[in-house]
Amino acid sequence: MIRDITIGQYYPGKSLLHKMDPRMKLILTFAIIIVIFLCKNFFSLGIIAVTAVLAAILSRVPLKMILKSLKPIVIILIFTAVLNIFYTQGGDTWFEWKFIKLTEKGVFTAIFTMVRIVSLVTISSLLTYTTTPTMLTDAIERVLSPLKIFKIKVHTLAMMMTLALRFIPTLIEEIDRIMNAQKARGADLETGGIIQRAKALVPIFIPLMVSSFRRAYELAFAMTCRCYTGGEGRTRMKQMKLKIIDFFALVACIAITAGIIVLNHFFEAVI
Amino acid sequence: MSEKLIEFNNVTMFYNDPDEAEANENIVPALLNVDFSVNKGEFVAVLGHNGSGKSTLAKLCNAIYEPSSGTVKVKGIVADNDDKADEIRRIVGMVFQNPDNQIVATIVEDDVAFGPENLGIEPKEIRRRVDDALKAVNMYDFRHREPHKLSGGQKQRVAIAGVLAMQTECIVLDEPTAMLDPMGRQEVMQTVHRMNKEMGITIVLITHFMDEAVKADRVVVMDGGRIVMQGKPREIFSQVEELRSHGLDVPQSTELCNALGLEKSVLNVDECVEEIAKMLGGAR
Numbered sequence: 362m363i364r365d366i367t368i369g370q371y372y373p374g375k376s377l378l379h380k381m382d383p384r385m386k387l388i389l390t391f392a393i394i395i396v397i398f399l400c401k402n403f404f405s406l407g408i409i410a411v412t413a414v415l416a417a418i419l420s421r422v423p424l425k426m427i428l429k430s431l432k433p434i435v436i437i438l439i440f441t442a443v444l445n446i447f448y449t450q451g452g453d454t455w456f457e458w459k460f461i462k463l464t465e466k467g468v469f470t471a472i473f474t475m476v477r478i479v480s481l482v483t484i485s486s487l488l489t490y491t492t493t494p495t496m497l498t499d500a501i502e503r504v505l506s507p508l509k510i511f512k513i514k515v516h517t518l519a520m521m522m523t524l525a526l527r528f529i530p531t532l533i534e535e536i537d538r539i540m541n542a543q544k545a546r547g548a549d550l551e552t553g554g555i556i557q558r559a560k561a562l563v564p565i566f567i568p569l570m571v572s573s574f575r576r577a578y579e580l581a582f583a584m585t586c587r588c589y590t591g592g593e594g595r596t597r598m599k600q601m602k603l604k605i606i607d608f609f610a611l612v613a614c615i616a617i618t619a620g621i622i623v624l625n626h627f628f629e630a631v632i
Numbered sequence: 633m634s635e636k637l638i639e640f641n642n643v644t645m646f647y648n649d650p651d652e653a654e655a656n657e658n659i660v661p662a663l664l665n666v667d668f669s670v671n672k673g674e675f676v677a678v679l680g681h682n683g684s685g686k687s688t689l690a691k692l693c694n695a696i697y698e699p700s701s702g703t704v705k706v707k708g709i710v711a712d713n714d715d716k717a718d719e720i721r722r723i724v725g726m727v728f729q730n731p732d733n734q735i736v737a738t739i740v741e742d743d744v745a746f747g748p749e750n751l752g753i754e755p756k757e758i759r760r761r762v763d764d765a766l767k768a769v770n771m772y773d774f775r776h777r778e779p780h781k782l783s784g785g786q787k788q789r790v791a792i793a794g795v796l797a798m799q800t801e802c803i804v805l806d807e808p809t810a811m812l813d814p815m816g817r818q819e820v821m822q823t824v825h826r827m828n829k830e831m832g833i834t835i836v837l838i839t840h841f842m843d844e845a846v847k848a849d850r851v852v853v854m855d856g857g858r859i860v861m862q863g864k865p866r867e868i869f870s871q872v873e874e875l876r877s878h879g880l881d882v883p884q885s886t887e888l889c890n891a892l893g894l895e896k897s898v899l900n901v902d903e904c905v906e907e908i909a910k911m912l913g914g915a916r
Contacts, residue, residue: 495742527738530780576733582696583734586726587747587794588718598745598758 370430370486371493377606378420378491383500385607389614390488396618397481401630403469405621406476412617413480422490430486431479438475445471469631496599498522503601516592524580532573539568637802637834638693638724640668643702645688645857661700662688664857670802675828675835677845677865680854681879686838689854690806693836694724707801722751725795729807731787732780740782740790741766741775747798758797765796768831769823785816789823796827802834803827809841817841842869842883846899853878865899 378386393412400406417427445467452465489497502519509515540550543564550561645663663685670676670693680686691697692704695711703710706724711717725747728734737743741762748758766772769789779787788808795803805824809817821844827833837844845851851868853861855878861868868875872882872890882890885904894911898904 493739495738523737527736527779530778531732534780579728579730579733580736582691583726583728584736585696586694586721587736587798588721588750589746590714590718590750594752595749596752596755596758597749598742598755598762600755 370426370489372420372422372426372490374421374491376419376421376491378416378487380604380606381491381610382601382603382607383492383496384504384601385603385610386488386492387497387500387504389610390485392614393484393617394481396614396621397477397484399618399621399625400477401625402628403473403631404628405624406473406480408617408620408624409480410476413483416487417483420487420491422487426490427483427486430490431482434478434482438478441474441478442471445474473631494526495523498526499597499599500601514592516595520592528576531576532569535572536565536569539565635672636669637672637674637707638668638670638836639703639705640666640689640692641703641705642667643692643699643704645685645692645697646700661857663692663699665702666857666859668852668859670834670836672801673828673832673834675825675837675847675849676852677837677839677848677850678852678854679839679842679845679880681840684854684879685857686854687806688857690726690804690836690838693802693804694726695720696726722798723800724802724804725798725800727788727791727795727803727805727808729810731784731791731811734791734794735779735787738778739775740771740777740779743779743790744775744793744797747794751798761797761799762793765793766790768796768827769793783816784812785819788812788816788820792820792823792827796831796833800833802836804836804838806838807840808837809839809844817844840880842881846883853880855879869899 393409397409400409417424446463447461447467449467449470450462450464451467452469454462454464455468456463492500498519501522502515505513505515505518544550548561548564550558550565552558553561643663643666644661646661666685666689668689678686678689688697692699693706695704695706695717698711706720709716709720709723711720735743736746744762744765745758748761753761762775763772766775769792771786771789771793774782774786774790779790782790792803792805792808803824808824809820812820824835824837825847828835837848839845846865846869848865851861851863851865852859853868853875860878861871861874869882869886872887875882881887883899885898885901889898889904889907892908892911894907898907
């Protein structure tokens with residue numbers, strides 16, 4: 362079935378983006394996502410779009426991969442564009458027919474929103490393309506570690522994420538196996554209406570649940586055996602170090618933010 | 633050789649509440665009055681059919697379970713609190729039957745690092761240990777792979793590397809080959825023997841494959857929660873009838889020679905060939 366699933370869609374490589382400290386990547390990605398929403402006109406949005414394109418080139422992730430990550434949002438894009446065109450009215454009217462009215466402002470808003478969403482998805486998918494899931498959960502653990510003062514168990518959360526990622530392929534294989542077993546016993550999974558098909562899934566998910574609990578129990582044993590007692594006193598094999606490139610990236614992001622604020626100030630807002 | 637690493641003293645183990653067990657005669661103990669010890673550097677194979685108590689014995693070795701009565705000592709330490717249990721787990725590592733359920737990380741080398749990370753070892757030292765452990769099980773070239781893309785035997789060797797990297801003195805393997813194909817089984821068994829011979833690691837191998845027990849220093853046969861036979865493989869496998877009565881089969885070559893009525897017990901195919909040739913009255 363889905364044998365060759367790659368978790369977290371990591372694309373192996375040795376580019377500058379791959380070499381960056383995952384913590385910095387994580388923080389900067391979030392910062393840029395926020396900054397995207399600060400953009401008020403096409404000039405500031407242009408900076409973001411150029412940033413996204415530059416980052417994509419720097420990552421050396423093939424264009425095909427990036428387009429693939431954009432595929433699921435095509436429908437959302439069309440939907441928001443259509444809504445924006447017809448619901449935002451103002452400026453010159455370019456075209457009018459019965460109740461359909463195309464205005465300057467509507468079209469601009471639609472284009473603006475589309476570019477915004479595309480940049481947003483491109484930048485955030487670059488994060489997962491250039492960082493392994495392990496490094497990402499590690500980075501999340503470290504970035505969130507100040508939350509410890511609020512008694513939030515950051516390490517436990519990160520461990521749960523790692524284990525979830527680890528077991529996705531195992532459970533997919535398991536579902537595959539159970540489905541085949543049930544088919545061999547004459548289970549009909551492919552015909553019938555929605556309700557009938559949903560009902561047919563029950564004999565698949567019950568064994569899956571049972572075996573998952575058994576797995577969890579055994580895994581807990583195995584982890585205890587390897588002296589796992591929680592986050593206290595643990596060290597990490599892979600240390601994260603901030604390098605010069607991380608500071609460059611930070612400076613670049615600050616410059617982008619500053620540029621956007623300035624451009625917002627000097628030019629008329631589109632939205 | 634005679635230094636005792638693991639010592640069981642009159643150990644009884646109930647999975648249910650002991651008081652309840654005393655009241656109800658139908659509840660049988662998983663282990664009953666077991667005395668058992670493992671010497672340093674030894675290779676002990678524990679045999680028994682399903683439900684004979686061999687897995688319980690394994691889990692008592694590194695303080696996953698606490699005995700209902702009697703004591704289990706590892707290097708003189710009794711696991712009566714969590715700290716001591718932790719100390720025991722630094723001496724005795726364990727490999728389980730299902731390789732999928734004991735691999736924690738999404739990348740091979742990260743998984744091997746999991747144990748040493750828990751022990752709080754310096755990052756550089758962990759790196760060294762992980763590389764050494766992966767080389768020792770011949771999985772170094774796979775260090776950046778994802779575990780779910782490996783074969784069963786490879787996964788199990790990664791699990792063994794995970795224990796090796798903790799540098800425990802003893803490794804208990806609870807039916808490590810039960811879910812593997814013959815190729816994977818061979819890979820794992822070779823690794824286990826090499827660890828014992830070259831690194832001097834004490835091995836307790838729980839299994840129901842007779843062939844795997846043949847090369848052990850000592851064989852322990854369990855049935856109904858008791859140790860029923862104990863001795864060198866040759867001594868044990870010569871008692872074909874008794875082994876059968878405990879629900880076990882003898883290695884095929886041993887069985888053949890036994891059926892042919894040969895006196896001497898043989899353990900592998902080569903010895904078997906030699907004995908048959910001798911019986912037929914001529915050298916090979």
